[in-house]
Amino acid sequence: MTITFPKLYTSLAKYYDRLEGQYRDYEKEGQWLRSLLRETRSTRIIDISCGTGRHLEGITARRETSIQYDRVIAMDASKEMTLIARDRVSENCKVETIRGDFLNIPFPDKSFDFAICMYWSLAGLDHEHTKILFHEVSRILQDSGILVFDVENAEGIKENLLEEPFIDSFFSDPDTSSSIIRANLSRKVKPDLVDWHAYYLIERDGVSELINDEMKLRFYSRSTLESFLTDSGFSVKTVSSSAGGNYVDKSPSLYFIAEKETR
Ligand SMILES: C[S@@+](CC[C@H](N)C(=O)[O-])C[C@H]1O[C@@H](n2cnc3c(N)ncnc32)[C@H](O)[C@@H]1O
The missing domain is CATH 2.20.130 (S-adenosyl-L-methionine-dependent methyltransferases)
Known part of the structure; x- marks a missing residue:
């Protein structure tokens, strides 16, 4: 696939945090992800669309001493995003930054036990590519591995x-x-x-x-994603309208936690 990026991810990536930070609570999402990592005892983590590295910064910079990560990968297809993420997280424990396509993830099967794909990173895909992405993530996760992502809700368009x-x-x-x-x-x-x-x-x-x-x-409907995830070997654990919150009908965003089924 030829990846076409908006300038927001390339020549204007240096302004991404100023432009988009107003729409996200990275602090809260980082806390939520840390609690999920703790609960699932995950130690091999990949962010497949890390952007400027804000989520991994939250996960790794304030590590709880009780969590020992074995490997943390910050991946993004945009060179500019990857460079910003590298500056942000390179000092943190065990974070490696790489450039890569989430439709063809450059890691062997079962390399990770926790994958994240945050802030509407699926927005640039069509349904066929979304299915490919879920298959790819399923491939690189070990059995019972976790995928966390969020999308814009087709039933909650503002x-x-x-x-x-x-x-x-x-x-x-x-x-x-x-x-x-x-x-x-x-x-x-x-x-x-x-x-x-x-x-x-x-x-x-x-x-x-x-x-x-x-x-x-x-934009995606909840039922469409549930069906794509099931077809890719995931069971959907929770769907909520905010990080760690409840599900509210017609909310603008949907946050998914899916678990790779043991086959
Ligand atoms: C809306 S940004 C989200 C970035 C980050 N996760 C955040 O929460 O701020 C979407 C990201 O997906 C990345 N992206 C788009 N297509 C990609 C692909 N095929 N493979 C990997 N990353 C991709 C973009 O470069 C961009 O950094």
């Missing part, structure tokens, strides 16, 4: 954010003496597909540059 432009970010970057403003415009093109466009206005030394970005965002 219709009020569609068809209307809105500005969600404006900040200064002291490193490049730039000011950055992001405007967004999203349109639903199918019941489960949103065409997202972003316009970044970047001003430096009185000169402005307008950069366009775009991505087709796939």
